[in-house]
Amino acid sequence: MASLKEVRNRITSVNSTMQITKAMKMVAAAKLRRAQDAILQMRPYANKLNELIATVSANTEVGAQSPYTAVRPVDKVLLIVVTSDRGLCGxxxxxxxxxxxxxxxxKYxxxxxxxxxxxxxLGKKGLEAFSKRGFAVNKNHSEIFLKLSxxxxxxAAEEAMEAFKVGVYDEVVLVFNExxxxxxxxxxxxxxxPLTADVDENAAVSNTDYIFEPSEEEIILDLMPKAIKMHLYKAVLxxxxxxxxxxxxxxxxxxxxxxxxxxxxxxxxxxxxxAAITKEILEIVGGAEALKDS
Known part of the structure; x- marks a missing residue:
């Protein structure tokens, strides 16, 4: 059985740890409120933009001219993995x-x-894990959460878009926690x-007839890069x-x-x-009996 001093030390240690975990919980709760507000405000905009791109691409031929819609045999793949910079998050x-x-x-x-x-x-934990496992890791923008914007x-999106455009990668895939x-x-x-006409399963592609100003080509080819960048930003949020x-x-x-x-x-x-008190009492009683007998 552990001594009283050892148990007291453990109790003190557990109390100190609990104070730390309580403080970390409160800090996480405060940060969560801001992060939750940010993503809830972003979702409607990002989903509507994706729906618009899908609808227009389905109804026009201009979208096929974009280098970001080119479908090629998948030989080279870029996986954008979003993790955190710190642990202690289960x-x-x-x-x-x-x-x-x-x-x-x-798949690959x-x-x-x-x-x-x-x-x-995107995130130090992913960088460390995949580097240790011997994967080819792109370290650019791994510290994105130090100044999230x-x-x-x-x-980060433009780097991936340019690499896809020139054929460095045939497919770019996002892996993240929603x-x-x-x-x-x-x-x-x-x-x-490549950017496809797929949208959120709850958002159906309509047959809306759009009037384009200044021109169909200019608007679609300008919106596509924005939709891709917004896609990555939404995943990060x-x-x-x-x-x-x-x-x-x-x-x-x-x-x-x-x-x-x-x-x-x-x-x-x-x-x-x-147990210690009982032992001391027994020793006293035993000593008293010994003195009595003598």
Whole structure:
């Protein structure tokens, strides 16, 4: 049985840890509120833009002229994997890494065997994990969460768009966590390039007859790059909100587990203390009996 000093030290350590996890939970909750507001405001705009692009592309031939709609045999692939910069958020990062590995094994095994799969890691945890596993990793914009903004996401998207345009990659795929609620994040795998006429399953493509001004070609070819950049920015915002939700849940669970451990330690401490008192009483009684007999 552990000594009273050891148990007291453990109780002190658990109390200190619980104070840290409580503080981290409150910080995550504050950040989550801002991140949640950002993604909820972004979704309607991004979904409507995708619907507009899909509708116009389905009804016109101009979209096929864009270099971002070119469908080629998939020999070289870029996977944009969105993780976080920090841990202590449960399975948030490990789930994304596992999902990416499974995607490569299931869909891009031949490309990976030929060395034609590149990981563009947005977030330090993804960068570290895939670098250790020997993948070809693009380190540009891996610190996007240090200064999260549309400008940073735009730069990352433009780099991928230019690489696709000149044929460095035949397909660009996004892997990220979609925010559902504080306790739930959904792993999404979406094709960013080539741009297709697919939209959200809840948004049907209409047969609206548009009047274009200044011209059909100028408007469509200008909207397509914006839609691609918005696609990446939305994924980053989804991941950011998911991270804070996952961290808040993880810290809440850690605090709860700390409370349970503290209860067990206090019971153990009281038992050890009672055993020590009983031992001392027995020694006193034994000594008294020995003196009486003498």
């Amino acid at each position: 399975g948030f990062n490990s789930n994304i890494i596992k999902a990416t590995q499974a995607l490569i094994n299931d 095994a031949s490309q990976q065997k030929a060395g034609n799969v590149t990981i563009k890691a 549309f400008e940073e996401a735009r730069k 925010f559902k609620n504080v306790a739930t994040q959904i792993i999404r795998t979406e094709t960013m390039l 989804e991941s950011n909100a998911s991270e804070h939700g996952a961290r808040m849940t993880a810290m809440d669970k850690a605090t709860e587990n700390g409370g349970e451990l503290l209860k067990d330690l206090k019971i153990q401490y009281n038992r050890s203390r009672q």
